[in-house]
Amino acid sequence: MDLIHPQSKAEVVDAVRRANGDRRRLLVVGGRRHLDKGNPTELDAELWTTQLDRLVAYEPAEMIVVAEAGMRVGELERILAAGGQEWPADAPDDATIGGVLAAGASSARRLKVGALRDTVLEAEIVTGDGRFVRSGARTVKNVTGYDLHKLVVGSLGTLGVIVQVALKVRPLPETRRTLRFASGPGIADAVLAAVPAAAAVLATADGIELRLEGWSAEVEEQAHAASGVAVPVDAKADDPFPGSRPWEERPVVAEVTVPPSRLAEVVPPDGWGALSGVGIAWCGLDSADGELTALRERTHAVGGIAPVVRGPGGLGDPPLPASEVQRRLKTAFDPNDVLAPGRGWGRL
């Protein structure tokens, strides 16, 4: 396997154009933290984005940061913290911004911070046929043309190489607190109803973690409202969230997404964590065999998906909406199939 380490955006363009000439299949690689998500596919070379790690612009009063896509999430976190802000990816420190986005990864605090894809305001992309394309703008609102920068989020590196992004960031909360309840997952909905604007309500087979973030007085009020539902066994300030991740104790982790009210009927007996009001559950499995197949059958039946995010197992084959349009997009941006052909949804 050849490794390509472009030092600049121009070198990314060159590398992709050469791959088109030689018909070599490339896997775009950042921090290697999200590579398990995607279908297994044959490859000739890895294109590393990690040398593209410059900070381009950051002005806290604009609430926007512009950085090259190979910058590590931990580095970005440090830069933003100095401005009292955060990009709520909640990804490992050594993951890259581009990797998090290409994988369509999700934060455990999505209930409050929203989908990560909504933070992408502008992107520079090298398409599969070697075009250097910019989409979007460095403003928080923008309806100027088609949003290619949104199309590449979650595209698993099959349409283009994300080389730079402008991200909408948010103020760091004044106070963070996690309340743990020993009662079973049954009270998750009641806790969410009591604190509808919580940062997260994470249910596991053993109990519930309620994450509160905001102004100190607000967190007090929310904690009080939650204690009307059940008495927490403990409350910790500024702890990492989630405190317990039972799914990570298993070799295979699937990320189930379903309508929130269907979470309870799809998760396995144990080794899972589910986000109430959001509809995401991380499910730990012992293997990618029958257990995964059964989980996917349950998930697909209620209109959801269950890609594996750690270990083998790929994406599964749920119905692909507008499959003709999806195929035409892949052909338009990667006509020679150089960007990990087969890795994406629908084996695109």
Add this chain to the structure above:
Amino acid sequence: MADVEAARRALVEALGPDEVLSDPLALALYARDASLVEGACALVVFPRSVDDISACLRIAAEHGLPVVPRGSGTGLAGGATPIGDALVVVTSKMTRILEVRPQDRLAWVEPGLPNLDLANALRPYGFTFAPDPSSQQTSSIGGNVSTNAGGPHCLAYGVTSNHVLALDVVLPDGSVQRLGSESPEAAGYDLRAVLVGSEGTLGIVGGVCVRLTPLPSDVRTMLLDFEAVADCAATVSHVIASGVVPAAMEMMDHGIVVAAERFAHAGYPTDAAAILIVEVDGTPGAVEAQRRVVETAARTNRVREIRVAADEAERALIWKGRKNAFGAVAQIAPHYHLHDCVVPRSKLVEVLDGVYEIARRHDLIVTNVFHAGDGNLHPLLSFDRAVPGTLERVLRASDEIVRLCVDAGGALSGEHGIGLEKRDFMPLVFTAEDLSAQACLRSAFDPDGRMNPLKVLPDGARCGDFAMARGSVAAQAAADLPEGAWI
């Protein structure tokens, strides 16, 4: 060549005679939206279901008609202005709320439903639909989706694309596809995300699955007034830099304050250089914490007076002046032309000064009311079209305002879209390669260039070997473009 009469007969058969209009008066009514651009169309239809929309698109394809989707026609960029032999598909008879599922934090609605009707219907459940464009009494959810609409409260809550989970879309070939999902993530490329804001050029939205936002338990609305525009703008940046993202932060300059006060009697200080409406929401504790930060920022920047709405009636009054600002300017002159460029917050004062200077040079009246927190300007040029030479001066001034915003690092549109009005400005912000990639995206949905041709992308934007127009529908529409339809 389009066969309009054959298409009319097929549409009458599919939808019934009451839902198909072809008389000249009706066609004239639907020949424009709320922009200054006027076009022409061949047929107007009113589908009542997704199946009806599908039939319209199949018939249009069969008979070679371009298709222009239309909601309530409140668009300001000419996105719903038809051209040539267009079939205008109006969703105004599809206004039902199909289901509300609070436990899934979602609701399914038809595209013609007015924005405010949805917000009102969700209130008893303790939720709202966050986007609230100023046109919300009239503008439809489908139209909001097509322009990725914003509104005062998208500062904290985000624009329409953040609040759309799924769309039932009829593609140009008449097939119905669900893009996105009731689940937080869907398989495949995120077609939902690109459909939002695509101005009716990729397909017609037949159903919208919106995300519900919990209503805050408390809200406080403040009216701040300043003797200098620069102090008002500095307060905006100061608040954001202090870690507060208010629910809304709206700025109005002296001219618009005077007009709005005469119209709405909201108690605005008519001697202020600029006023700022700031709304903070959340739990009572969150509201109090944010209010303190806002007041400190305002006092640091020489605020003259801070008025806090004491109750819901006072709050409604403060907002009444703002939300009716565009109606109020009718007192200044019979016509207005409005841009909605977005600039970095730090450039607000510089760009505003430039806008005043441009208006002075062209001898035009300009007033400004805008989403200051987002940097989303709305310079409003008031004029009387009947005075010879005025429209030309307005258009020259508009051109200069757009270039000023782009030079400041801005975007052409924050919420109104590109439509016809701004498509020829696209090369100011995008390279030929950027535009070719956008054309590729469009072609993937609409290989024949049938959907809302000539909108958004300028002439010459092509996707490699895909010909945008395929020499047929769009080219014919271009030939039919009436004189002076462009601005």
